[in-house]
Structures are given as C-alpha cells and as structure tokens.
Amino acid sequence: MKSLLLLLLLSPVCLAARQVVLTATEFPPYTSTAQPEDGVMVALTRAAFAQRGLQLRVEFRPWARALAGAQDGRFAGVLALWYSPERAERLFYSLPLFSTTVGFYARCDRPIDVSSLPMLQRYRIGTVRGYKNPDSFEQAGLRGIDADDDLINLKKLAANRLELALMDREVGRYLQEQQLDKTASRLCWQEPAVEAMPLYIGFSKRHPDGGMLQTEFNLGMTMLRQSGDYLRILRRYGVAP
Known part of the structure; x- marks a missing residue:
C-alpha cells in the first residue's frame, strides 16, 4: 500500500494538480505575447502538455533572464532554445519542435x-x-x-x-x-x-520536476504527432515542420 501511494505521488496525476511554469522571451513569430496563444511554439507546448493532463503558464522575460531562470531552477524550463553542449550541462533538452x-x-x-x-x-x-x-x-x-x-x-x-x-x-x-x-x-x-x-524546450536540471516534465512533454508531443494535431497547429501559424 505504501509503495502504491508513493507511485501515485510521483505520477503525472500529482503534477496535474498544478501548472507547469516555463519562461520565454519575445521571439516572434515563435514566442510572443503579440501572437495568438503567445506564438506557435507556446501553442504546441501547451497542446503537448494538455495531452498529459498538465496546464501550461509561460512568463516572458528578456532572454538572458529567461535562460538564467531556467538554468538555476527558478522556472521549470525555457522555450525556444537552440542546442549547445554548454547549455545541455544544465538543461534537459526536449524532442525538437521544428x-x-x-x-x-x-x-x-x-x-x-x-x-x-x-x-x-x-x-x-x-x-x-x-x-x-x-x-x-x-x-x-x-x-x-x-x-x-x-x-x-x-x-x-x-x-x-x-x-x-x-x-x-x-x-x-x-x-x-x-x-x-x-x-x-x-x-x-x-x-x-x-x-x-531545431528549436527545443530546455527543462531545468535544478528544478525538482525538470526531468519528469521533459518525459511528460516528449510523450505529449509524440501523441500530438500521431493524432495529426501537430501538423494542424503548424499550418495554423504557417510554419513548416
């Protein structure tokens, strides 16, 4: 019984009780408060997390603050990230979005x-x-x-x-x-x-949910691709996969 309770506490059901808080910078048309749903990358990320029963909130910051906030664990992750080995030392990279x-x-x-x-x-x-x-x-x-x-x-x-x-x-x-x-x-x-x-999400290695959220996002993105919703969202914004 104790093992079952621990498993439930560590499952996405526990995460679903609260929002996933990521950060981003103004990088239109991919991430921007001036775009519908805050841009195509935010729309994809929100839809992928929704597949896993999670809600997304994005807080916009200047780029240096956004990246630092994810790397030091103040945010669970940062949107619209290009890959570098240096960043990968402090961030879990998601599947590429496009x-x-x-x-x-x-x-x-x-x-x-x-x-x-x-x-x-x-x-x-x-x-x-x-x-x-x-x-x-x-x-x-x-x-x-x-x-x-x-x-x-x-x-x-x-x-x-x-x-x-x-x-x-x-x-x-x-x-x-x-x-x-x-x-x-x-x-x-x-x-x-x-x-x-490719653009990615970088999930913080210093955030307690960073690794779990990387897994949940990747599962949700895979589900979006399989359902066809991934391509529908990209077409809505005029973005090539």
Whole structure:
C-alpha cells in the first residue's frame, strides 16, 4: 500500500494538480505575447502538455533572464532554445519542435555573396547577446557585433551600421513587416542559409520536476504527432515542420 501511494505521488496525476511554469522571451513569430496563444511554439507546448493532463503558464522575460531562470531552477524550463553542449550541462533538452532557418539579412540595394563564410570576415555582422550562433558561423572565425535583440540589428543594418545581420529567417521577416519603420531601407534575406537549427524546450536540471516534465512533454508531443494535431497547429501559424 505504501509503495502504491508513493507511485501515485510521483505520477503525472500529482503534477496535474498544478501548472507547469516555463519562461520565454519575445521571439516572434515563435514566442510572443503579440501572437495568438503567445506564438506557435507556446501553442504546441501547451497542446503537448494538455495531452498529459498538465496546464501550461509561460512568463516572458528578456532572454538572458529567461535562460538564467531556467538554468538555476527558478522556472521549470525555457522555450525556444537552440542546442549547445554548454547549455545541455544544465538543461534537459526536449524532442525538437521544428527546425528554423538561420542565415543573413542585408540591405536589398547592397546584396552580399554569403556562399563562403570565411569570405565574410571583413563585414560587420549583427548578432544577439546570449544567442547560440550556428557552429559553421563560429568555425569560420566570424565575430559578431552583439546587440540586445534582432530588431536592433535590423535597424542598424538599415542605417548602414552593419553589412549583415545573422538571425532566423522568419523572425527577420516578421520584424521587418510588423515593427521596422516603413521608411527604412528594405532588407532582404541572403541565400544560401547558414544552417537549419531545431528549436527545443530546455527543462531545468535544478528544478525538482525538470526531468519528469521533459518525459511528460516528449510523450505529449509524440501523441500530438500521431493524432495529426501537430501538423494542424503548424499550418495554423504557417510554419513548416
């Protein structure tokens, strides 16, 4: 009887009595309070946890605070994370939710051949402080000029203070359409992309429920894929799997 009681206390039934609290930053269109259901990644995460009888609450913070909050266990995890071995030392990584395309934006009137990364060493390239840059970007010896977010880099690019800005293609498109001053010079995506980078949830190794929530999320995501709801949610947001 005692063993059965202990099993029930450690099961998802116990977790279902309270919310799962994750953190995220403004990273539209994937995670954003300006998007329906706080963005496609939050919608997928909420649906996956719902499959396991768990409710999700997401608290938005600046990126550095969001990542630190998950790593030190103040939050159960952090949304919209690219993989790095350093982060994996402190976070349990979920199954990938979908892949993002990371590369360069430049001014349309000043396109740049980005097919050879080592040839870009002379350019000023905007990056975001605390983001995981593609491995090939780092291996090419390119040194980014850090800013607090992607929008700042797009503004600097439009003002000729950068030649290139490294970012997710859809993030750049959204910011240019929704938040960049319409009088600014048009900015264009440069082919080829640098890398396809999957987005994950990182569950805190210092949070008491971190490992269990990783398992529950992965089970819920598998159920979403099997039911077809995974693809339906992606289509609703216009995101490719």
